[in-house]
Amino acid sequence: MKCPKCGYVRQQQDNHVIEGVCPQCSIAYSKWKPDTAPVDKSAEPVEPGRFTLEPVVPFTARIVSRLLEVPEQVDSLTFWGRVGLYIAFFIWGWSFILGGIDWISIGGSFLHNANLPFHEFGHVLFSPFGRYMGILGGSLFQVLMPLGLMLAFILQRRDTFAASIMLWWCGQNFIDVSPYIADAPYRAIPLIRGMSEDYHDWGNLLSMGGTLDRAATYASLWFGTGVVLLLLSFGWGGYLLYRQHRNLGGF
Structure with missing residues (x-):
């Protein structure tokens, strides 16, 4: 046998x-009896020194996912309130874009007075890093502060729509600084508390760097950066509202 x-x-x-x-x-x-059952390889012991890797989501994909995150359920009142806010900031943003580097329209906005305390605090914050950074710190903190709030809304509150408004504010601050830079060779913009032209931030900064003749170029760069950030905020906020509309519920 x-x-x-x-x-x-x-x-x-x-x-x-x-x-x-x-x-x-x-x-x-x-x-x-012959063993015809399929072998469950997942139950096999892992050999020493042998590793099995789980699928890893790329870092950039995780960032994009977080930036586009929306609530799973949105009530109608909140949604349409955000739509109204988006329209208001959209129109307001375009008024800054189309107005160009114009001190009268930019400095005449009440938002300039709201930005001013952050500008002045920036001088104090950066003063320990030397005279140059102390002067630059005003404009620097003015544009960085909204970015810090944007990150807080994304990471802590997980409110991406509010974060898009903070990006808008950052762009507006870049535009707000641009006429100040353009005025560096002339020092004609009135300063707060009756300060003399000797306290003109950008007049001093560009003079220290020997680039006073490039004031118009630097002003255009700051203005252009502000425009780009405003446009990004429009696209970001609008897409978030589109996604929220798909999750729209009742009152």
Whole structure:
């Protein structure tokens, strides 16, 4: 008889082995069954030094996912309130873009007076880093502060729509600073608290750097950066509202 497992053919000299048992591998012919079940490789022990890697979501994909995150359920009142806010900031933003680098329109906005305390605080904040940074700190903190709030809304509050408004504010601050830079060679913009033209931030900064003749170029760069940030905020906020509309519920 031939063994169904190992293929050994029982010989005459194997009479000492019980009938029905393979002399070669010792299995009982009648009880042996081939193992046809699929092998579960996940249950196999992992060899030492061998690692199995879980799928990893790319870092950029996680950032994009967080920036586009919206609530799973949005009530109608909140949604339409955000739509109204978006329209208001959209129109307001375009008034700054189309107005160009004009001190009368930019400085005449009440938002300039709201930005001014942050500008002055920036001088104090950066003053320990030397005179140059102390002067630059006013404009620098003015544009960085809204970015800090934007990150707080994204990471802590998980409110991406509010974050898009903070990006808008950052862009507006870049535009707000641009006429101040353009005025560096002339020092004609009136300063707060009756300060003389000797306290003109950008007049001093560009004079210290020997680049006073490039004031118009730097002003255009700051204005252009502000325009780009405003446009990004429009696109970001609008897309978030589109996604929220799909999750729109009742009152």
